[in-house]
Amino acid sequence: MIGIQKPDASSARPIKVTLTNPDEVRSVLSRSNLLKKSPEEYFRKLYLAPDRTLEERREHQKLVCEVKRRIESEPEKYHYIKNKINQNGFREGRSTTSHILCLRRILEGARDKNLSALLLFIDFKKAFDSVHRGVLMKILLAYGIPQNIVKLIEAMYKDTLARVITEDGLTEAFYILAGVMQGDTLAPYLFVIAIDYVMTTALVGKDLGFTVHPRRSRRHPAIKVTDVDFADDLALTTDTAAEAQDLLHSVELAANSIGLHLNESKTKYIGVNLSDDDSTIIKAVSGEELEKVDDFVYLGSRIMRTERDFEVRKGKAWGACHQLQDIWKSGMRRDMKIRLFRATVESVLLYGSETWTIGHSLEKRINGCYSRMLRMALNISWKERIRNVDVFGNIPMPSVMIANRRMRMAGHIARHEDLLANKLLFWEPQHGHRGRGRPHLNYIDMLKRDTSLSSTDEIRTMMLDRDVWRGVVAARTKKPT
Numbered sequence: 001m002i003g004i005q006k007p008d009a010s011s012a013r014p015i016k017v018t019l020t021n022p023d024e025v026r027s028v029l030s031r032s033n034l035l036k037k038s039p040e041e042y043f044r045k046l047y048l049a050p051d052r053t054l055e056e057r058r059e060h061q062k063l064v065c066e067v068k069r070r071i072e073s074e075p076e077k078y079h080y081i082k083n084k085i086n087q088n089g090f091r092e093g094r095s096t097t098s099h100i101l102c103l104r105r106i107l108e109g110a111r112d113k114n115l116s117a118l119l120l121f122i123d124f125k126k127a128f129d130s131v132h133r134g135v136l137m138k139i140l141l142a143y144g145i146p147q148n149i150v151k152l153i154e155a156m157y158k159d160t161l162a163r164v165i166t167e168d169g170l171t172e173a174f175y176i177l178a179g180v181m182q183g184d185t186l187a188p189y190l191f192v193i194a195i196d197y198v199m200t201t202a203l204v205g206k207d208l209g210f211t212v213h214p215r216r217s218r219r220h221p222a223i224k225v226t227d228v229d230f231a232d233d234l235a236l237t238t239d240t241a242a243e244a245q246d247l248l249h250s251v252e253l254a255a256n257s258i259g260l261h262l263n264e265s266k267t268k269y270i271g272v273n274l275s276d277d278d279s280t281i282i283k284a285v286s287g288e289e290l291e292k293v294d295d296f297v298y299l300g301s302r303i304m305r306t307e308r309d310f311e312v313r314k315g316k317a318w319g320a321c322h323q324l325q326d327i328w329k330s331g332m333r334r335d336m337k338i339r340l341f342r343a344t345v346e347s348v349l350l351y352g353s354e355t356w357t358i359g360h361s362l363e364k365r366i367n368g369c370y371s372r373m374l375r376m377a378l379n380i381s382w383k384e385r386i387r388n389v390d391v392f393g394n395i396p397m398p399s400v401m402i403a404n405r406r407m408r409m410a411g412h413i414a415r416h417e418d419l420l421a422n423k424l425l426f427w428e429p430q431h432g433h434r435g436r437g438r439p440h441l442n443y444i445d446m447l448k449r450d451t452s453l454s455s456t457d458e459i460r461t462m463m464l465d466r467d468v469w470r471g472v473v474a475a476r477t478k479k480p481t
Contacts, residue, residue, distance in 0.1 A: 065185055085420040087196060089231030090188035096299040098413055098421040099228050099235075101355040101443070103303045105424040106210055106225065106237060108357070108442040110272045113432030117210055118244045118274065119303075120236040120282065121296050123266035124255065127232040128187070129179035131194050132259035133157050136180075139197045139258070140190070153186070178259055192231060194258055199227055199234075201257070202250035209247075210237035212423065214431045228420065230299055232260075241280045244269065252285045264288040268296055270304070301352040307362060309352065314369055317349035321373050328377050338395065341377040349373070350398065354405035357441050363399045370398040400477055403450050407473045410447060414463035426456045450476050 088094035103119065110117040124130070133154075140150045160181070161173040180187035209224030226247070228235040236251065238244040252262050264284045268291050271280050282290045295304040302309040321328075324344065328337065349370065358366070371388055374395070380386055396404075413421045426444060444456060451472060453459055463469050 084196060085418055085423075086199070086227050087192060087229045087231075088420075089195075089229065089233070090192050093416070094419065096230055097352055097354055097409060098419055099230055100299055100301045100303060100352055101409075101413075102225070102228050102421050102424050103235060103237075103298060104355050104357075105421075105427060105443060107272060107304065108440065109212075109427060109429045112440055112442065113429040113434055114273055115211075115429060115432045116239055116274050117272045118238050118241055118269060118280075119272075119296070120238070120244050120248060120269040120290075121267065121298060122234040122236065122248070122251065123263040124232050124260045125263045126179075127260055128182065128191060130259045130261065131179055131191065133178060135258045136190060136194055139194060143193060143197075153190070156186075157181070188231070195229065195232060195234075198251065198254045198258060198260070199229065201254040202247070206247070206250065208238055208243045211239055211431070212427060212429075223423075225420070225424070233299060235298060241271065241274060241282060245282050248282065249285055256285075262286075264290060267291075268293045270294070270296055301355070306356040306358060309356070310362065310366065313349050313351060313353075317345050317369075317373060320348050321345045321376055324377075328379050334378060337377055338393075341374065342395075345373055345377065346370070346398075350402065350405070353402045354409045355443070356402065356406075357443055357446055358399070358402065359441055366398050366402070396477060404473060404477050406446060407450050407469075407476060411463045411466070411469045411473070414460055415466065426460060428456075 088096070088099050106117060106119070109115060137150055137154050140153065141147060157180075160176045162176050163170045163173050180191050203226060207222075207224070209226035211222055211224050213223040215222040225237050228237065234251070236244060236247050238247060255262070262284050264286065267284070269282055270293060274280055280292060282292075284290060295302050295308060297303075302312055321341075324340070327340065332340075371391065375382070375391055378391065380391060410425060413419050413425050416422060428444070447459055448454060448456075451459055451462070462472055
């Protein structure tokens, strides 16, 4: 366990803060009721004292929150506008599941129309601990964040120390010269800006990515998806291996400029319908070959096949269920057991289920698995011959819960054009060719089945009206299973 703290007054250099506009800084401090002394004295007291009180720690968090609020209060003044749709990490109203859906939709389209696609998943070595702080401050200034706000952030990150807790006690304090502060409410926001700088720099002057809509004319250029990002979990999407190689090198060089380095052993890629003459050997800048895999766990879900993801979720859920066996066999009230079960086991089993495409056979397997887990939680033996209707009570069947989640998420995505998933929710490739045989089940088919409608335009129209869509979701929840 590592605790971040500032050096004591005897061993540390005094903090000197150069303020271009002291009145602006005082207004920031006064908003949080922190202006009991000058800004320089405040920082020295808050950070240099080894025995900071709880109140001083709270003041620190107030200041951090205030700085973040000031940066976000008028985003139109800065280059980091909130409509950057590729990044979902640490941003309000965004989740992991919408990005999982993006990759699933790309794979569905590629399989359905025999399109070539390559997904490359990047992993950085100790990303949060490696960002160069001096470069980070320059990035903040380049993004238009006021200099006095940047000075406040720079003062927070100056002369930070850490001590490691061992069996023999605390080690000697040592300086931390790189990385953002772990556990700091402002740190994720700063890190996302750094990643945004990396991706923006890497894509300058390049026309790379997975083609969603091909070029029709000069007025209608090709629409491509280049990357799907959640903090430092980057997924690059391209049409060919050559494009993926070019894009990877650009991202890697841009990341190196801010202190981030590629972890070659954990960086993988998936190829779909790649031609025989398209080399699928991708190398990092160091020359090391990256591993090609058949599936990948991105943001907690296996993205290639719903069946495979369900099998993994089922194993994890059974593990969680067996860990609570003593509680299931205890005399705890039924309603308390159900609440605990839904919070610990159901949430594990159904994570990411709103992105699944489920046929009728898989739906029966999910319902049966959930039923067996619930019986175990309620300590009901199969010998007792109790009907599922009595076991479930007011709990809806998992197939209904999944449909409810899917429709709610789809409605949210449809109403928010600033989400990347909005561009792919109803995407149907107009290029490529479909092979012989029955078409694969896709996400649009699931929405049509949920709403009993055949027109995607009609489904989209209902989604845009929140009240109407809520009524549709409620009606689907009441359907018999």
